[in-house]
Amino acid sequence: MNHTRPDFICIGPKRSAxxxxxxxxxxxxxxWLTPIQELSYLSGGFPGHHGKPYMAMRWTGREIAKRVIRNKGPGIMADRAFLRAAGSLANSTFDLAGYRTLFAPAGRRVSGDISPMYASMTAPEIARALPVLTNARIFLLARDPVQRFWSELSMHARKGTFGTVDYAAMPVVRAFFDDPARQRQHLLSDIVDRWRDGIGTDRLGILFFDDIVHDPEESLRTIVGMIGADWSKRLPGLAPGRNRKQGRVALDPNPDVRRAVRDWFGDELDRCAALFGTHGAAWRDRPPA
Structure with a gap:
């Protein structure tokens, strides 16, 4: 087992690329990335994965294609090894040594954990995970909190998460903003503070969603270099600007609701302007449209 794994951790938050x-x-x-895209192990273990279909090998054409791309070949042994480790963790208490085994199929390749829920981790949860964070490159994808809020709520509207309600109506929007479980995703400045306090100010890398949109290739080059991989080994087949979630229909709340949300985030946007400089100031100065 590689005792330095994972090589990198991306802590999200949700709807931030x-x-x-x-x-x-x-x-x-x-x-090499794990067959389960969002492990979220460090924020609560694996009980939520227990018994799910993706915890076993699947043989549909789509799953086989995904396996070939992920493993750069058939990858049957790698996926089986991962699923054995994941199955063991789903039936055990929190086990950081076991968590490391999830990345063993990577061999000599770079491997890591991209889990948006890590943005919600509390200080005690970050402290509990420190043994596997020591050697990992840890970074955050930072997005305008207001835009991220609307993007996440739009996702729930498409999925019908809260049933047949008007997701753009003021009471629904307010309830979503006030939900204590979601506040740790809403407030980007708090995410940065929690993680910097937990791992050290200089260890948290920050990349901006706006830069990814503006120049996806340069942003991707930066990330690939940061996590210790070689850009020259990139395979053809997917343009850096390709985003399969791009173009999905978003909510269209009325101007009063948009202004209200902008006001609710007022203090947070001021904190982001102080924390992130030019990027944060641009978020603060954007009109609520």
Missing amino acids: TTWLADQLKFHRDI
């Missing part, structure tokens, strides 16, 4: 990143990294010969 984590899926784009995972898709892109699978197209590098010296990067």
Whole structure:
């Protein structure tokens, strides 16, 4: 077992290009990502994965294609080894040594964990995970909190998460903003503070969603270099600007609701402007449209 694994951890938060990143990294010969895209093990273990269909080998055409891309070949033994380790963790108490075994199929390749829920980790949870964070490159994808909020709520509207309600109505939007379980995703400045306090100010890398949108190839080059992979080993087949979630229909709340959300985030946007400089100031100065 490689006792330095994982090599990197991306802590999200949700709707900040984590899926784009995972898709892109699978197209590098010296990067291996786990069959479960969002492990979320460090934030609560594996009980949520127990008994799920993806905890066993699947043989549909789509799953085989995904396996070939991820493993740069058939990858049957690698996936089986991962699933054995994952199955063991799903039936055990929190086990950091076991968590490391999830990355053993990577061999000599770079491997890591891209889990948006890590942005919600509390200080005690970060402290508990420190033994596997010591050698990992840890980075955050930072997005305008207001835009991220609307993107996440739009996702729930598409899925019908809260039933047949008007997801753009003020009471629903307010309830989503006030939900204590979601506040740790809403407030980007708190995420940065929690993680910097937990791992050290200088260890948290920050990349900006706006930069990914503006120049996806340069952003991807930066990430690939940061996690210790070789850009020259990137495979053809997926343009850096390709995002399979791009173009999905978003909510269209009325101007009063948009202004209200912008006001609710007012203090947070001021904190982001102080914390992130030019990027944060641009978020603060964006009109609520």
